[in-house]
Amino acid sequence: MSEPVISIRNLVKCYGKIRALDGFDLDIPSGPVGLLGPNGSGKTTLLKLLLGLLVPTEGEATVLGFRPTQRRDRLSVRTVVGYMPEGDCILPGMSAIELVSTLARITGLRTEDAMTRAHEVLDYVQLDEERYRPTDGYSTGMKQRLKLAQALAHDPQLLLLDEPTNGLDPKGRRQMLDLVEDLGRTQGKNILLCSHLLQDVERTCDHVVVLNEGGVVEQGKVSELTAAKGALLLVEVEGESARFIEQLQAAGLQTSEGTEGGLRIQWPDADPDADRVFELAQQAGVAITQLRQQRSSLEDVFLRAVGVVPHATSDTDASPSHGDSDDLLGKQP
Amino acid sequence: MRASTHTEIYRPFTGTLREHPRRWVTIGVSSAKQGFKRKLPALLLFTPVAIGCVIACFRVYFRFQLLSGDLVNINSPGAAGITLMVTETLGDVVSNIFTYTQGMAFFSLMIVAWYGAGLIAEDRRLGANLLYFSRPISRLDYLLGKGAGAAFFGFLALTLPCLLVCSVATFTSPEWSFIVEEWASILKVILFSSIWVGTVTVLVLTISSLVGRKSHALIGIIGAIVLSSGVSTVLAHLFNENSFSLLNLFQNFERLGEWMFDRWNPDRKVTITQTAAALGGLWTLCLFILAVRVRKMEVVA
Numbered sequence: 001m002s003e004p005v006i007s008i009r010n011l012v013k014c015y016g017k018i019r020a021l022d023g024f025d026l027d028i029p030s031g032p033v034g035l036l037g038p039n040g041s042g043k044t045t046l047l048k049l050l051l052g053l054l055v056p057t058e059g060e061a062t063v064l065g066f067r068p069t070q071r072r073d074r075l076s077v078r079t080v081v082g083y084m085p086e087g088d089c090i091l092p093g094m095s096a097i098e099l100v101s102t103l104a105r106i107t108g109l110r111t112e113d114a115m116t117r118a119h120e121v122l123d124y125v126q127l128d129e130e131r132y133r134p135t136d137g138y139s140t141g142m143k144q145r146l147k148l149a150q151a152l153a154h155d156p157q158l159l160l161l162d163e164p165t166n167g168l169d170p171k172g173r174r175q176m177l178d179l180v181e182d183l184g185r186t187q188g189k190n191i192l193l194c195s196h197l198l199q200d201v202e203r204t205c206d207h208v209v210v211l212n213e214g215g216v217v218e219q220g221k222v223s224e225l226t227a228a229k230g231a232l233l234l235v236e237v238e239g240e241s242a243r244f245i246e247q248l249q250a251a252g253l254q255t256s257e258g259t260e261g262g263l264r265i266q267w268p269d270a271d272p273d274a275d276r277v278f279e280l281a282q283q284a285g286v287a288i289t290q291l292r293q294q295r296s297s298l299e300d301v302f303l304r305a306v307g308v309v310p311h312a313t314s315d316t317d318a319s320p321s322h323g324d325s326d327d328l329l330g331k332q333p
Numbered sequence: 334m335r336a337s338t339h340t341e342i343y344r345p346f347t348g349t350l351r352e353h354p355r356r357w358v359t360i361g362v363s364s365a366k367q368g369f370k371r372k373l374p375a376l377l378l379f380t381p382v383a384i385g386c387v388i389a390c391f392r393v394y395f396r397f398q399l400l401s402g403d404l405v406n407i408n409s410p411g412a413a414g415i416t417l418m419v420t421e422t423l424g425d426v427v428s429n430i431f432t433y434t435q436g437m438a439f440f441s442l443m444i445v446a447w448y449g450a451g452l453i454a455e456d457r458r459l460g461a462n463l464l465y466f467s468r469p470i471s472r473l474d475y476l477l478g479k480g481a482g483a484a485f486f487g488f489l490a491l492t493l494p495c496l497l498v499c500s501v502a503t504f505t506s507p508e509w510s511f512i513v514e515e516w517a518s519i520l521k522v523i524l525f526s527s528i529w530v531g532t533v534t535v536l537v538l539t540i541s542s543l544v545g546r547k548s549h550a551l552i553g554i555i556g557a558i559v560l561s562s563g564v565s566t567v568l569a570h571l572f573n574e575n576s577f578s579l580l581n582l583f584q585n586f587e588r589l590g591e592w593m594f595d596r597w598n599p600d601r602k603v604t605i606t607q608t609a610a611a612l613g614g615l616w617t618l619c620l621f622i623l624a625v626r627v628r629k630m631e632v633v634a
Binding site: 081105 | 341342343344345346348350352354359360367370451456460462463464465469470471631
């Protein structure tokens, strides 16, 4: 693995008696990384610490070689980091071009560079003629794109994006995700994307970190996390299914009723043995008419990580999953 | 329809960042630029200032013309007496500047209040602090920048007109006598107007940092001035105690001006030390509040 972009060691942040961050170690690799966690899990506190806005109670963090936890580096780190805040934020009375160029100059660009750069990034986020209008009258989508533009103004090595698709309509959301995906995957920017929308993270990020109650409860590549936590088989049968369920449970598999009358079988590992399922069906005297594998979604990974069981193991709490399905009938012996 | 040359590709920045940019200057300049966008308030607020400045300049000009004998033949009978009487009425340069500063104190306060009231309040309301403090600026940079933005208009209202009066005095005084003999007055003028503008700016920014809207800040500033002046007058009358006048910002500056321009009234019960202590206390209180509020703005960002 290449040098981590962000490295955290035993980071603790207390607000009075509340431990917002509970002393964890974390290495965030280069590329687009999703930061997930329920409300109050410490995501915002972590971002503030990485920007040097907060001083940790204990521990160390390194961002691209700078230590935002140290006094001498807390301003320097902001020259290599671009931050897109979650809430609405504009500079009063300014147009988009003034806003971006002013912030670029504050970061250290010369006046003429700042103006050129402001036009470039506003072109990139597709704020065309609107860039000359006062930002007070901007729609939510335009404000979000403007926030992304200002974060890009000084061409930072790391982008901290806090809920970039917040409040956007489907079209605006797609535009924003296209931009984030382009920045992360095509332009090779390091991105830490903080979002509640797991589909957004799944689409734009290669790596994910899940925070809960001030600690890291899960991290890794999205592809590995969604693959390694077992699989779900969706089965439709002809015949007496009760006996088939008994056979499955006797074989140590968890089952539940599917949404369309089928059966959901929770397989303990990522590579389900379809032959074994057919074997059990044969023993129960039923015929399998359809067999599909549903892989874990990021939502499943997230829910499992924060202590909520995503797949029901009883008949009563069966819930639909949002993962991808693969038809496994081809494995029928 | 997009032009065919329109390309929405990401272009990496190929330049370099300045090593020691004066970030507060950028904030100050952008704050001042925003102020100039609205023409009508500028016209209304600066008109009395301009009139006052023209009158002061004319008085100084007329005085030196009289003294040089260009306007009146000083050898004609009675002319010397009339000239002396008129020049005494017109007053010397420093008394004209002193009168101007006292007369324009209220207007300069209003100007700084109008342009400075929203500088922090609106930043908080619109979340601008999120954008500022994600940049490499310290809280001091932010405060200096905002202060410079507001003080710039105070400079236009008070310091610049005083310097214009000094310029007129310099060019019309015979043998450059004003600048040769009274150069220290120019420094005193700059110092005095800077103290007034600085104090008013700090007060305005403090009240701006405590509220969430420009209109609320304006009400707060006017309320604070009216209340402190009223309370000090009432208490001084009730208790027959002049030290209550230390609560009055305008009276403090009147005393400071008298002291600086050698016009101190010996009958005053309040000393210059007490006046300086009152102003120092106001500065300390305001800077403490500003430090706390701006720190909160940074952490909230």
